[in-house]
Amino acid sequence: MPHLRRRRFLELSAASAAATAIPEAARAAAEASPWKPEKGASLQLLRWSEFVKNDHVIWEENTKKFTQLTGVPVQIQWLSWPDVSPKSALSAQTNSGPDITMGFYNDPFLYPDKLVDVSDLASHLSHKYGGFASVAKTYAYHEGEKRWIGIPIGVPGNAMNFRRDWMEQAGFQSFPDDTEGMLKLAQAMKKQGHPTGFTLGHAVGDGNGWTHWIFWGHGAKQVNPDNSPAINSEATLASIDYVQRLYETMIDGVASWGDPSNNQAFLAGRIGLTMNGISIWYVAKDQYPQIAAAMDHAIPGYGPLRVRTTFNTFTQAFIWKYSKYPNAAKEYIRFMLDEAQAAPWVDGMRGYVTPALQGYWKLPIWTSDKKITPFRDVLVGQRFDGFNGTPGKGAAQTMDSFVLVDMYADVCINKMTPKAAVQKAENRIAGFYKG
Amino acid sequence: MTRWLDSPPVLGILLSIPAIVILGGLLAYPLLLGVWLSLTNTTLGSAGQFVGLSNYLAIAQDPTYRGAVFYSLFYTFFAEVGKLALGLTLALIVNQRFRGYRTARALMLLPYVAPTVLSALAWLWLFDPQFSAISWLLTKMGLIHEYINFIGAPWPARISLIVVNIWRGLPYFAIGYLAGLQAIPHELHEAAQIDGASGWEAFRRITWPLLLPITTILVSFSSIFTLTDFQLIWTITRGGPTDATQVFTTLAYQKAITGGQLGEGAAIAISPVVLMVIFAWFVMRSVREERSVE
Numbered sequence: 001m002p003h004l005r006r007r008r009f010l011e012l013s014a015a016s017a018a019a020t021a022i023p024e025a026a027r028a029a030a031e032a033s034p035w036k037p038e039k040g041a042s043l044q045l046l047r048w049s050e051f052v053k054n055d056h057v058i059w060e061e062n063t064k065k066f067t068q069l070t071g072v073p074v075q076i077q078w079l080s081w082p083d084v085s086p087k088s089a090l091s092a093q094t095n096s097g098p099d100i101t102m103g104f105y106n107d108p109f110l111y112p113d114k115l116v117d118v119s120d121l122a123s124h125l126s127h128k129y130g131g132f133a134s135v136a137k138t139y140a141y142h143e144g145e146k147r148w149i150g151i152p153i154g155v156p157g158n159a160m161n162f163r164r165d166w167m168e169q170a171g172f173q174s175f176p177d178d179t180e181g182m183l184k185l186a187q188a189m190k191k192q193g194h195p196t197g198f199t200l201g202h203a204v205g206d207g208n209g210w211t212h213w214i215f216w217g218h219g220a221k222q223v224n225p226d227n228s229p230a231i232n233s234e235a236t237l238a239s240i241d242y243v244q245r246l247y248e249t250m251i252d253g254v255a256s257w258g259d260p261s262n263n264q265a266f267l268a269g270r271i272g273l274t275m276n277g278i279s280i281w282y283v284a285k286d287q288y289p290q291i292a293a294a295m296d297h298a299i300p301g302y303g304p305l306r307v308r309t310t311f312n313t314f315t316q317a318f319i320w321k322y323s324k325y326p327n328a329a330k331e332y333i334r335f336m337l338d339e340a341q342a343a344p345w346v347d348g349m350r351g352y353v354t355p356a357l358q359g360y361w362k363l364p365i366w367t368s369d370k371k372i373t374p375f376r377d378v379l380v381g382q383r384f385d386g387f388n389g390t391p392g393k394g395a396a397q398t399m400d401s402f403v404l405v406d407m408y409a410d411v412c413i414n415k416m417t418p419k420a421a422v423q424k425a426e427n428r429i430a431g432f433y434k435g
Numbered sequence: 436m437t438r439w440l441d442s443p444p445v446l447g448i449l450l451s452i453p454a455i456v457i458l459g460g461l462l463a464y465p466l467l468l469g470v471w472l473s474l475t476n477t478t479l480g481s482a483g484q485f486v487g488l489s490n491y492l493a494i495a496q497d498p499t500y501r502g503a504v505f506y507s508l509f510y511t512f513f514a515e516v517g518k519l520a521l522g523l524t525l526a527l528i529v530n531q532r533f534r535g536y537r538t539a540r541a542l543m544l545l546p547y548v549a550p551t552v553l554s555a556l557a558w559l560w561l562f563d564p565q566f567s568a569i570s571w572l573l574t575k576m577g578l579i580h581e582y583i584n585f586i587g588a589p590w591p592a593r594i595s596l597i598v599v600n601i602w603r604g605l606p607y608f609a610i611g612y613l614a615g616l617q618a619i620p621h622e623l624h625e626a627a628q629i630d631g632a633s634g635w636e637a638f639r640r641i642t643w644p645l646l647l648p649i650t651t652i653l654v655s656f657s658s659i660f661t662l663t664d665f666q667l668i669w670t671i672t673r674g675g676p677t678d679a680t681q682v683f684t685t686l687a688y689q690k691a692i693t694g695g696q697l698g699e700g701a702a703i704a705i706s707p708v709v710l711m712v713i714f715a716w717f718v719m720r721s722v723r724e725e726r727s728v729e
Contacts (some may be wrong), residue, residue, distance in 0.1 A: 395692035
């Protein structure tokens with residue numbers, strides 16, 4: 001065993017104490033909180049696993065502080081993204097499982113009757129931290145029942161990740177602010193031997209992210225407000241035409257890509273442009289400093305519609321009615337989203353999660369590095385999946401079945417005609433929304 | 436009490452209760468529940484109502500389901516043919532006494548004992564369009580100039596999955612055939628040699644006919660496992676690209692669990708049962724024939 005010097009011992013002890021020290025503000029907020037945990041309460045949280053290390057580390061640290069303060073032990077089950085929704089579905093069906101789930105997109109709207117009304121907590125957080133981003137309400141507020149069924153957490157936001165050095169070599173001084181300009185850049189970079197990479201595979205975050213952005217940016221819609229299919233339109237065909245041209249600039253094999261694939265290809269220098277969270281830069285900063293220095297980020301550009309139409313993997317926390325400790329669960333969510341805990345969490349992730357609470361967009365982390373700033377704004381203009389209809393099973397099935405991704409892949413990979421691909425997508429959407 | 440237990444009908448019923456409970460609870464109940472769900476419009480979190488065969492009619496009109504039926508049968512057929520041919524070849528090789536034959540037999544089992552998800556993840560890397568070790572090796576050897584797009588287009592993806600299934604299931608056939616080969620009396624082959632039969636003739640007239648019963652069992656059981664394969668396909672392609680590799684199980688999972696349509700999902704899951712009953716009938720018939728020979 002290596003000899004531990006006295007100074008080092010003191011340093012480690014101090015660091016450890018600091019890690020679990022509870023800020024006075026957090027203590028005061030907990031004391032003032034209206035949600036007092038039930039006697040003997042213990043909690044289980046199911047949440048998606050991290051793409052950046054500090055997300056996991058700081059979340060666990062904050063949870064420890066919660067336990068220290070309230071005496072409520074919390075067991076966290078970390079699951080890969082695609083496994084969260086199926087596991088939540090089983091909880092809904094069997095009325096057993098975690099007390100709290102951090103799910104995605106339409107999850108709470110698949111089983112709203114099974115979820116605790118968290119309107120009081122949503123109102124508390126919204127008043128305290130500058131309100132929720134507009135899209136957040138769609139993913140957590142049940143219009144029909146006039147109540148909040150989840151607490152919006154935020155998004156691992158998507159922005160354009162590109163190699164600035166290669167962009168400049170291709171003759172561009174700044175990243176284009178519209179999709180046509182980006183296509184020209186992509187074509188120029190491809191000519192220089194640097195292809196782009198946008199997944200056309202069944203990747204939950206990346207596949208849906210960029211295809212929805214392009215789809216909406218061209219003015220296309222999946223359904224009308226009454227949930228009747230609206231995809232069969234000239235706007236959809238225009239978006240397909242765009243994707244076909246963009247596909248010509250892509251590296252081979254994008255139809256087999258999962259969520260981590262573009263990260264790996266970018267870090268290996270195989271692609272020069274993709275859409276992703278900040279995780280590529282985060283890893284590069286620690287492990288590939290040359291790539292971190294050469295790359296940059298930009299907000300996804302305007303489509304012909306000329307309005308922001310971004311799409312990010314939205315996550316919200318919801319409490320199950322079968323939980324014996326709903327107050328403890330509410331207090332846990334409040335505690336984790338309280339500034340004393342949320343600020344270091346957002347800070348430590350270097351912008352990986354953009355909180356739904358707009359007050360957190362003022363944190364210094366967002367302007368600490370110009371490469372982080374675009375991720376602060378990803379929720380501005382974000383639409384909900386299933387736009388322009390209502391959240392629910394139809395929207396969930398359309399997304400889970402990758403209808404949009406497959407529509408573009410059918411044309412690019414399967415060489416289906418655009419009209420046939422749209423017709424196929426329309427039939428699928430009609431089937432999913434018919435119930 | 437003792438006299439009561441002496442009665443053969445009572446004792447018979449008592450002794451069969453554990454088996455009935457296990458079979459009923461673990462096999463019959465889930466199956467019947469699945470059948471019932473497939474006849475209802477149950478969705479996640481809400482009880483459904485009886486809707487007759489409308490789920491079956493709905494899936495029959497769904498091109499994605501029809502694609503899944505096609506690929507399920509294609510996948511099962513070619514994977515079985517591959518496993519049978521290669522499994523038999525492997526068994527014939529390791530049935531010989533050569534130096535290290537015991538080690539060879541042990542190594543043969545590796546793909547079968549490795550957890551399916553882990554081996555599927557390894558294959559996912561081998562099929563990666565940018566980082567595939569297979570493509571790298573072939574490039575280094577000068578055999579190809581561009582990396583192979585194994586799972587990024589429909590037909591290569593379909594074939595790649597069959598290759599993985601063959602790799603995974605090969606030991607099952609090889610071990611089964613090895614047991615079958617070792618049960619063939621040596622005298623038969625010696626007599627054939629004395630009569631001047633060639634190796635091929637001995638295989639065709641003695642070995643293969645005697646391996647037929649075990650072939651039926653191996654193929655039938657393996658077909659059931661292959662037709663209901665989920666882990667390999669879900670891990671490697673998730674049914675993509677563009678639903679080209681959807682099979683009954685992946686589509687049922689997507690429809691019922693992630694999409695919340697338990698009724699339709701159950702109909703998709705129950706629909707291949709007819710095929711499995713046919714396979715099971717072959718197994719039962721084969722077992723009965725073996726018993727009558729004994």
